[in-house]
Amino acid sequence: MQGRERVLADADTLPAPVTVVLDAIARHRATRAPLKQVLAELSARRRLGKTERQVAADALFAWARRRLDLEARIDEAVAGFGGVPPRRRDQDLCAVLAANPGLCDAKLPAPLDALWRTPLAERLPPFVRAQIAHLPDADALEQALLQPAKVGFAVDPSRLTRGEAILALQAQKPGVRPHPLCDTAIESDERIPLGKLPPAVRAAVWPMNPGSQLIAQLAQPPAGEWVLDLCGGGGGKAKLLGALGHRVVVCDIDRDRLQAARARDIPAAVFVLADGTAPPFAPRSFARVLVDAPCTASGTLRHSPDRALRLDAARVDAYSKVQQQLLAQALRLCREDGVVVYATCSLFAAENEEVVTPFVNRGEATAVPLSSLAAGLPAGPAMTLRPDVHGTDGFFVAALRPH
């Protein structure tokens, strides 16, 4: 069949980032590996420069966001194609161009070339849509999850004020402003290469979503107390807690992720490689326990749109079970006057409300008003952060006190 297919795109005439995008799509289709991973491997192999990598990433994710609609239209167009159909790579090129008008010149035959004259529907897969349908304004949320994200930064207030950090970032790009969600958060319309900043700014500013920052801030212990970050791998929230002057026990089951946290230069941190469902700590040891639970990450689809197609009921169920076990342990380790902060970067009820509420209903925990932990937050014990409302990734956060 391959030999009879019509070849439209000459690999030699396509810009390198477009070739990498087409290779990434083919590899992703064959292996089901995440797009970010295949893109990183192929960009390195083709020695793409920084700008070319960004062009490739933007084009690939724009394709991934519209993939369902594009593939349906291409299947339809190919079915109606008289004679020999275009080969798969050219169908992919057509889809990439449809999702990224103006990316490059390539001649494609009708009816494929008509694809980018009609606006594309941007929809999440039906499974994901059903999982967020319980939230108010679910359509607006869906659309927001399909847009590229703005860039968030955190500032270490012991090194630099937020105003100073913003001025330094504005010297690189306009469109940098404080993010209203919390006092360490900065938002930029564009990516900013931190390597070009003066060393003092580089040491004080790092990329972090404002929603993650709020969750870390909610887990701040009283002065001089320890906070246990039960799923702390990667160290994002632990880093901010450290920057805010707190002592953190960073626990994680994953050696590499814990190593990454260790490398983040967090003051007054202790690192423990352990399974949070069977943690090696005495009961009632901590004033604060943060459960930044492993989850489907359905709230971060703006950054990894291909993940939407990998989510299914079995995956949600598996996460939900671990989340319940982690929360049970967190409540056991938390002092009676302490607070457990449970968070996910998912918007699915099965990983959020349906994990937390049974502990309250069984009398194993009391809900803690978020307003008692930070000014300006709702009086309820839980909140959902959303890209369309808060300008953050999607997160759920709840506060509980053990019984």
Ligand SMILES: C[S@@+](CC[C@H](N)C(=O)[O-])C[C@H]1O[C@@H](n2cnc3c(N)ncnc32)[C@H](O)[C@@H]1O
């Ligand atoms: C959402 S990520 C944590 C991100 C991190 N808190 C940060 O802010 O950078 C969830 C983490 O849970 C860890 N994890 C998964 N299962 C676990 C378990 N049973 N016990 C402890 N950690 C676990 C994963 O390795 C992953 O690092």
